[in-house]
Every structure is written in structure tokens, then in C-alpha cells.
Amino acid sequence: GQNIDQPTEMTATEGAIVQINCTYQTSGFNGLFWYQQHAGEAPTFLSYNVLDGLEEKGRFSSFLSRSKGYSYLLLKELQMKDSASYLCAVKDSNYQLIWGAGTKLIIKP
């Protein structure tokens, strides 16, 4: 079967750095997405990785290792507004998106 694993919940301090990991086992790979979802709101796109390496976008970076079936989302200079769920999703060989259950990130002052 196809599987995306992420930690259920993480806690971090305002101003700090946090890394949210995602491991996947899918039938094929055609890209990996990270989305942010605030409670009661729609998911919004953060990043897309299709090649190995680090993609940086402001305070957020996303890393991919296809050989390890692994990605992480790195959030720097954490702000209270970063409290949200972070969803990892992989496009499989049929270009279907397989979603993880998300990691709830709690930021404390």
C-alpha cells in the first residue's frame, strides 16, 4: 500500500527553528508537496520538490531525498502565526496525490 508518515504533533518556541519530517512509500514518485493548514481553514501551498536537495523560500525550506523516501520542512524564526498543521503529499506514478495526516505544530511564546 501507499503510505505517508509524519509526526502527529510538534511543539516549538517562538523565534526558534523546527524541522518537520515526512517519509513516504508510494508506487512511483512524481513530486512532493508541503501545504499549511490553519485550524478551520483551507490548506495553502508552501513548497514543491521533485529533485533531490533543498528549496528555500523565505523562512521556509523543504528538502527531498528520493533514494531515502524522505523530506523535511524547515521553519526558521518561528512566529505565533506558524501554529498550524503541515501536510506532506506525494504525487505517485499515476500522478495521484497521496496525503499524510499532517503534523500539528504548536508554537509557544
Place this chain on the structure above:
Amino acid sequence: DTAVSQTPKYLVTQMGNDKSIKCEQNLGHDTMYWYKQDSKKFLKIMFSYNNKELIINETVPNRFSPKSPDKAHLNLHINSLELGDSAVYFCASSKNVVGQGTGELFFGEGSRLTVL
């Protein structure tokens, strides 16, 4: 100006009833989707339309029927509602069909359906 809008935002109804959720996007995208997000927060694709044509039809009870009158609209009708249908239903759109480009999704705000 809302990019992907869906109505209603909240829906509370009795088992056995029929209900509809409407979705509209003003992004000029060719592809639209319906997703279901259950209590465990998994997002599951239900349907996808590209230019009014059904391209993804996952294993969903046939009580669920999508309808796309034009490429900017994708509605979801649910017959004979059951308790297990309670979830948040998200409409989404993307510029390209699955497999082309990044396929970044733009989501509506969700419609929270509660079946009593």
C-alpha cells in the same frame, strides 16, 4: 476576491436527506477537485474534472454525484446522507491537469457537513 469559493460553509442535516455543495473558481483553472477530510485529517480525493470532463473518480459511494456545468464550477450532490458522511469537504482547482506542471492546488474554505 475569493479564488475558490464554496457554499455552504456549514451544513447540519438528518440522515437520509439529500444535500448539495457548490464550488466556483475565478482563477481560470482547467481542473477542479472534490476532497474529503475526515476526523483524522486525511485528505482523500473523491473526484476531479478537467474542462467539465470527469478524469478522476475514486471509490466513492454512488450516492455522491459531481456535476460540472462549466470549467469554473464543480458541484457535489449527496443522496441519502449517512452518519459516516460527516466530514469537511474541500473543493480545489489547479491550472493544469494532473501530471502537468507542479499541479499546485488552490483550495476553497471547506464545507463542514454534520449528519445527525
